[in-house]
Amino acid sequence: MPSQGTIGDRVRGLRLNRRMSQAQLAGPDLSDSYVSLIESGKRTPTPVVARLLAERLGCTTEFLLHGIEPRQRIDTELGLRHAELELQHGDPAVAADRYTEIVKAADEENAMLTAHARFGRARALEAQGRLGQAVEAFERLRREAAAHPERLADLPLTVALSRCYQRAGDRLRARDLAGRALEQAERMSITQGEIAVDLAAALVEARGDREAVSPELSYVKRVLDVAGVPEVVDRSGEIHALWQASSAAAAGEDSALAVRLADDAINAGRQERLALQLARTAMHWARLESAPLGEAERLAEAAARTFASCAGREREHGESLIVHARVKLRAADPARAGALAAEALELLPDAPGTAVAEAHLVCATVALSLGGDPATHLGKARTLLGGRGRQVFGSDRQAARCWRELGDLYGQVGDRAQQTAAYRKALEAAGVRSMMAGLTVDATISH
Template sequence: MQSLRVVDPFPALRDEMPSQGTIGDRVRGLRLNRRMSQAQLAGPDLSDSYVSLIESGKRTPTPVVARLLAERLGCTTEFLLHGIEPRQRIDTELGLRHAELELQHGDSAVAADRFTEIVKAADEENAMLTAQARFGRARALEAQGRLGQAVEAFERLRREAAAHPERLADLPLTIALSRCYQRAGDRLRARDLAAYALEQAERLSVTEGEIAVDLAAALVEARSEREGDTPGLAYVKRVLDTTGVPHVVDRSGEVHALWHASSAAAAGEDSALAVRLADDAIMAGREARLALQLARAAMHWSRMATAPIDEAEQLITGASQVFAGLPATAREYGESLVVHARVRLRAGDLAGAVELAGAALELSSDRAGTTPAEARLVLATVALARDGNAAADLETAYRTLDGLNRPVFGTDRQAARCWRELGDLYGRVGSTTQQTAAYRKALEAAGVRSAMAGVTADATVSR
């Protein structure tokens, strides 16, 4: 999706007022700019020694005193306390919203750049805005597949959250880290983080909303295929039972229209309206974001051999409808059709499995993922069940996997799973040479590389 061009959200302040440093630095700088003595600033209400203590950082003015000093220094109370003017703050808020829209509906690389600019422009007195921008940048790195850098950024933010819980919440960071480690191939670390996040969510009774949905998806993705029932799976089931997999309408046109209107309002110096329109655009896309995460969780749930067939059928049908209704999720739609075909296999519906696998093959004409190979494995399984003649489908699956491109998160692990299944099928038909070759390929795919190897984070925007 083409990104929108927005105005610079960080115009220079019109007044020559010192914005860096502490409250005391700003009080002293403004007082000297106005050629006032400490006694003059203190006036009849304060003592000059108290003003001196504020300027030296030994006292922090109360809101009442800050308002009084701001009136005498000719600035706003917000500027005195936080080093930022209302117009500058609203422009920064607007910049954060436009960067978020870029991340969700535009170009993640552009989003990373915009979050970075916000980090560079904000100062230490506005640590919360800076933290929000750094969190956005880490998510943008993850969206680009730069997992090593994303992990380092999220880890730094977790350390900051531990020291400053008023700036950052640890739970969303822990979930994001679990997701990144899972996609990078470190399943053990991903599971540990997901388990810790689950403890926090259970303690707070968080079972609905974006955090709950994100956690459910992380828990079911980090689960081992051979793992039995766990507290994590119980939580996933609770979230799915509570929320279901909702039908979703593609509102991307509305999102981009509101985004464009917000940019136009910003260009016309109407920042308050621009922020409101950007908020409307973000909320218009929220339903689809939640539905996609729920659909992913439902798809992984339905993949489990232990999931009741009726329940799996209902969940994977809902997930496929979500993926089919959103143009950016064609790959996941094909994947969901294969999962549905496997559910039909478990139910003994061979014809239904063939139909769904065939539809997945038609949809997945490119070779960006394992879906074509998985569809062939389903067809081979059906052929073995019917007449034992699966040679053609097994050979096609082998060629498909052998020529697989791997630009998609998790493809190496998915390929390893497919190679192992192919080896099992070759064993069933007595082709020991091909079985051995497929198992060897499975081992190679499982240990191809770490997505985080040799990658260091860009420390230039770290605080």
């Protein structure tokens, strides 16, 4: 059977293959001019008309509407779900390969499924830290969403792009995109669900720690107030059992059951994904100096509990403890701040990025507050920050902030040479390379 990309192409191809005229296909129910409009792409048949045409053309309605037969479609749907499970609970690199295979198989035959597979591949690239390639993929999808809103929603793509630019160190573009996403979400009163939670996380991550209340932060607060930071129950065993059962059903050619089991596995992991994203949002909110102390402490504690309850989240658990320690410093409780920072150091012995250095900076601040000697912690923080090299986790803004704090602390102990050197490093970190060096994207952001 022909498998051209549009309904009109398929109607015309099947009609010519059966040596039918447009009048013969129209029959007594339709006009030949209406058939002509469908074939030229100027009309889309209603479900009733599609069933009628499919019957006369000797194909399924599914094939006429989507370009693939029911079995092909369900196999593609199953492939999308298994790739999603791989992305969320397995290996993002494997997920990217599976999404790519779906794109190759479904290309031009089902535009919607292909677009969803390309979106999944972009997210898999992001999960691997391949930010330049992820941004290129998301940018192309955004342009496609603007031209074909029936295939993909623009809002999740804008949020994903903001997140990628933020992690790559382009904070201004991240804020611009997050602001545009907020305008769209506000127009539709979206304050709950996955899109709202992802948007809140993108908005607060793009803010500076010393930023005052703004429309963006007001939205974040509304999302947190509605959703809170829920407790997480570890369902990883259930998820993997359902995933394996789905694979077994697929191997036995029971595709419908395989899809159902895969959906159950995805839904089982949804609560944890949302809870983790809310915990990240709460952690960043608690870090804001404008956040009221009581609220900041409550959210930092909730974030730490969530990360502690999820396997494999030691790095984020440690980071949340550091944020909580900083809140305790604001509350003039250096003893508790020191205990939290020490706990973070136990969780993060070899973590990349700035987290371990931050813990030592907190410990140095505590030592100064209690009349102790901060030299050991200052030296360790300086060594860690100086040895970051290219194994970066987080933005260069974080490194700049740590160098600046290190300079402030050296100033407090009277070491002017180290203070000057730390401030110089802060300036260098603020202007260093982007993780997307060499990437060319459009300078404009489409609405």
